[in-house]
Amino acid sequence: MRKTYFQLLEEIKNFFRRSHSTKATLGVSGGLDSAVALKLCCDALQSKNVSALIMPENGLTSERNINDALDFCKKMRVRHFVVDITLLLNAFNRMSWKQSKIALMNTKARIRGCLLYNYADSNESLVVGTANKSELLLGYGIKYGDLAADVFILGDLLRSDVVELAKFMEIPEEIIKKKPTPELTVGQTAEDDLGAPYKRLDSLLKRYLSNDKLNRKDNLIKKTLQKIEKNKHKLETVPIIELK
DSSP states (O other), X not given: OHHHHHHHHHHHHHHHHXXXXXXXXXXXXXXXXXXXXXXXXXXXXXXXXXXXXXXXXXXXXXXXXXXXXXXXXXXXXXXXXXXXXXXXXXXXXXXXXXXXXHHHHHHHHHHHHHHHHHHHHHTTOEEEEOOOHHHHHHTOSOTTTTTOOSEETTTTSOHHHHHHHHHHTTOOHHHXXXXXXXXXXXXXXXXXXXXXXXXXXXXXXXXXXXXXXXXXXXXXXXXXXXXXXXXXXXXXXXXXXXXO
């Protein structure tokens, strides 16, 4: 992972240089991906140029995640803010139409994305996305929510690779061992949503990326390939209906 780490630092520096920017803003949840992304930004750009927003929802976000996020931001010596999204979310309770559970869950992620860009725009900063390659391939993210970013610095690393990188970077063990969750609803975990542990999914994704022959009759393989195909649009620019 040493080579990967230093390559990432160089590519992050190059991206910000090309973008004529020196400042990074990212959301920190207390989870692994955001911790790794935060430390990479600090190592590449210096802590003084990195800001973090911790955006809990009252009654849902665990105290442990809030405290882990705070502790890690302090350890990295970055400017950070805690912004409770509950009041902003409550405004959607006044809508004239009935909202589905999935719509409300997605709205939470989009509120967070909006806050990140509000802060970034106010401070001439770029928003760093924390999604990994597994999530991006499987479409495990929300358009204009956690997929709203100027760059995904972990976007070429599968989740299992992020874990190994975290160990190399000496991310706290308690963060590495956490079950990944977007915390958009009670008891939610990423692996439950995806239907399998990340290790198993990453093994499948490696075979997919290598163009290996896959048994499409296998239920997990079938569902995973369907997810990939169904969610490709999330990483594409908005299509234009062309007149011919």
